[in-house]
Amino acid sequence: MITRTADAVVIGAGPNGLVAANALADAGWDVLLVEAADEVGGAVRSAEVTAPGFQTDLFSAFYPLAAASPVIAGLDLHRHGLAWSRAPAVLAHVQDDGTGVVLESDAQATAAGLDARAPGDGGAWLDLVAGWQQVRDDVLDALFTPFPPTGALVRLLRHAGTRGALDLARLAVLPVRRLGAERFRGSGGPLLLTGNALHADLPPDAAGSGLFGWLLAMLGQDIGFPVPRGGAGMLARALADRFTAAGGEIALRTRVTAVAVAGNRAVGVVTADGTRVRARRAVLADVVAPTLYRELLGPRHVPARVLADLEAFAWDHPTLKVNWALDGPVPWRAPGAGRAGTVHLGVDLDGFVRVAADLAVGTLPRQPFLLFGQMTTADPARSPHGTQSAWAYTHLPHRRLAAAELREHVGRVEEALERAAPGFAARVIARHVQTPADLEAADANLVGGAVNGGTAALHQQLVFRPTPGLGRPETPVAGLYLASASAHPGGGVHGACGWNAARAALADDGPTGAVRRRLARTAWARLT
Incomplete structure (x- = not known):
C-alpha cells in the first residue's frame, strides 16, 4: 500500500544523502529522506562510548575535505549550529626513537621544522605550498564536480600553464x-606526505598515492584538519536541521x-514493513553500489554486464578502531606531538612499505601504522578539563579475522602507543573497541x-567508479541516481557524491531532461 508520495525519495541519511536531500529541497522539491538507523549521520556520528563526559567520534573525525568543499560551504551550515574547531598544530608523525615532524598551522613554521631535520627541505615544502595555492580552487572544483570536469580543467590549464x-x-x-x-632530502617531508596518503587504502608505491598524500597535506597546511565543535554528529545535525527547515x-x-x-524507471521504494513510497521524480541512493544493484534492484533491473563488473568491485581495507578516555594528555616522547589533532605513528618510511606488503598478502602487520586522534586537543569540549578523548584506527587485511586475532591486534595498537608515548597505558580510564x-x-x-565506499585505487576511480561506465551518478535505471561514496569522486566527507546526484536529478527533470535521458540510455546501451 502506498502511504506517502514525494517528488524524490533519498535512501540513507549519511552526509551524501543529507547533502542530496538539501539540494533537492532548495529546488522546491518535496523530499522524503529515509534512514535505517535511529539517527542521521551515517559515518558522521558521535557518542559517549568510553566514559561519561567523553565524546567519541564513532567513525570519521577530522574534516579537511568538508571544510574545503564548495558544496558544504554553500549550505551555510553555521546558521544551523555548525562551528569548526582546530588543534594548535595540524598533524604530527612520531617515531619510536622520540623524533618527530609536525605539520604546523603556519607553513613557515612547518618549513622551519623540516629544515631542522634536513637543510633545504623547508624550501621544498614551501614550493609545494606555493604550487598548491596556484591551483587550489581549480583542483577542488575538478575534484568535486561530475565527470568529466571540463570547465575546471580548462581553468586549471589557464592558471597553471602547460608545464604546470x-x-x-x-x-x-x-x-x-x-x-x-624527489622533493626532499630528509625523511620529514616524505613522512608527512606518506602518512596522509595512507588515510586512503593506497600503498606507498601505488600509482596515485602521491596525489592523495599531496592533497591532504596541502589541505592540512591550508585550512587545517578541523572538527565540528561538540562532536562529529554536529555536522550531521546541522545538515538535517537545514533540510527540515527547508x-x-x-x-x-x-x-x-x-x-x-x-518501465525501466525508478518510481519509489519499498520498506522493510512492506510500505511503498512513490517517487514522482527521482530516487537517490546513498547506498554502496553492490548493495544498490544486487539487493535493492536485483538482476531483473540491472544489465548483466553491470552485474558482472560488480564481481570485480574492490573494497578498501577493513578498519579496526580503538577509542580511549584518558585521565591526562598523551605522554609523547616527540616534541610538538601534544599540540597536534592528528598523529601518525607506528612506522618509519620503510615501515609504510612493510605494512602495505603485509596487507596485500593477508597478513596482520606486526607493527601497524596508526592514525591517532587527540580530540580534546582539537576541541576542548570533547572531555573534562585536563583529560583527553582519543582514538586510533588501523587497516586490516582483506580476510575474516578471528576474535583472538583482533584482540591480539588491539594489543599491537597499544604497544605502538606505549613505544611512542611511554606511560600511555597508565592514562587509560576506559577503552572501547x-x-x-x-x-x-x-x-x-x-x-x-x-569506510571508503570502495578502494581509492586508480582502477576504481573516475570512469571506473564504481564499475567501468560514465563516472557519473546516473544509473541504468532512469530516475535512479547513485549518491554514495561508491560514486565519483569517492570517499571522504565532502558531500560531492550527493550533490552531483541531486544536480543530475534536477537536470533530468528540467527542460533538457528528455535529451539528457536519451543520451544516458544510449551511453548505457553501448557500455552494456
Missing part, C-alpha cells in the same frame, strides 16, 4: 614514496528493501569495515 598542468598530471599517477624522494521530511528506523521500478563487524553493524554502508 603536465606536472599535475604526473603527480596524479606518481607513487607517494617516489614523490617524497520543508524536508526525515523517516528514521525505516529500512529500504527495494527500489520500485516500472570497534571491529569491522561493529562498524558494519552500525552503518550498513561500511561493508566489512571498509
Whole structure:
C-alpha cells in the first residue's frame, strides 16, 4: 500500500544523502529522506562510548575535505549550529626513537621544522605550498564536480600553464614514496606526505598515492584538519536541521528493501514493513553500489554486464578502531606531538612499505601504522578539563579475522602507543573497541569495515567508479541516481557524491531532461 508520495525519495541519511536531500529541497522539491538507523549521520556520528563526559567520534573525525568543499560551504551550515574547531598544530608523525615532524598551522613554521631535520627541505615544502595555492580552487572544483570536469580543467590549464598542468598530471599517477624522494632530502617531508596518503587504502608505491598524500597535506597546511565543535554528529545535525527547515521530511528506523521500478524507471521504494513510497521524480541512493544493484534492484533491473563488473568491485581495507578516555594528555616522547589533532605513528618510511606488503598478502602487520586522534586537543569540549578523548584506527587485511586475532591486534595498537608515548597505558580510564563487524553493524554502508565506499585505487576511480561506465551518478535505471561514496569522486566527507546526484536529478527533470535521458540510455546501451 502506498502511504506517502514525494517528488524524490533519498535512501540513507549519511552526509551524501543529507547533502542530496538539501539540494533537492532548495529546488522546491518535496523530499522524503529515509534512514535505517535511529539517527542521521551515517559515518558522521558521535557518542559517549568510553566514559561519561567523553565524546567519541564513532567513525570519521577530522574534516579537511568538508571544510574545503564548495558544496558544504554553500549550505551555510553555521546558521544551523555548525562551528569548526582546530588543534594548535595540524598533524604530527612520531617515531619510536622520540623524533618527530609536525605539520604546523603556519607553513613557515612547518618549513622551519623540516629544515631542522634536513637543510633545504623547508624550501621544498614551501614550493609545494606555493604550487598548491596556484591551483587550489581549480583542483577542488575538478575534484568535486561530475565527470568529466571540463570547465575546471580548462581553468586549471589557464592558471597553471602547460608545464604546470603536465606536472599535475604526473603527480596524479606518481607513487607517494617516489614523490617524497624527489622533493626532499630528509625523511620529514616524505613522512608527512606518506602518512596522509595512507588515510586512503593506497600503498606507498601505488600509482596515485602521491596525489592523495599531496592533497591532504596541502589541505592540512591550508585550512587545517578541523572538527565540528561538540562532536562529529554536529555536522550531521546541522545538515538535517537545514533540510527540515527547508520543508524536508526525515523517516528514521525505516529500512529500504527495494527500489520500485516500472518501465525501466525508478518510481519509489519499498520498506522493510512492506510500505511503498512513490517517487514522482527521482530516487537517490546513498547506498554502496553492490548493495544498490544486487539487493535493492536485483538482476531483473540491472544489465548483466553491470552485474558482472560488480564481481570485480574492490573494497578498501577493513578498519579496526580503538577509542580511549584518558585521565591526562598523551605522554609523547616527540616534541610538538601534544599540540597536534592528528598523529601518525607506528612506522618509519620503510615501515609504510612493510605494512602495505603485509596487507596485500593477508597478513596482520606486526607493527601497524596508526592514525591517532587527540580530540580534546582539537576541541576542548570533547572531555573534562585536563583529560583527553582519543582514538586510533588501523587497516586490516582483506580476510575474516578471528576474535583472538583482533584482540591480539588491539594489543599491537597499544604497544605502538606505549613505544611512542611511554606511560600511555597508565592514562587509560576506559577503552572501547570497534571491529569491522561493529562498524558494519552500525552503518550498513561500511561493508566489512571498509569506510571508503570502495578502494581509492586508480582502477576504481573516475570512469571506473564504481564499475567501468560514465563516472557519473546516473544509473541504468532512469530516475535512479547513485549518491554514495561508491560514486565519483569517492570517499571522504565532502558531500560531492550527493550533490552531483541531486544536480543530475534536477537536470533530468528540467527542460533538457528528455535529451539528457536519451543520451544516458544510449551511453548505457553501448557500455552494456
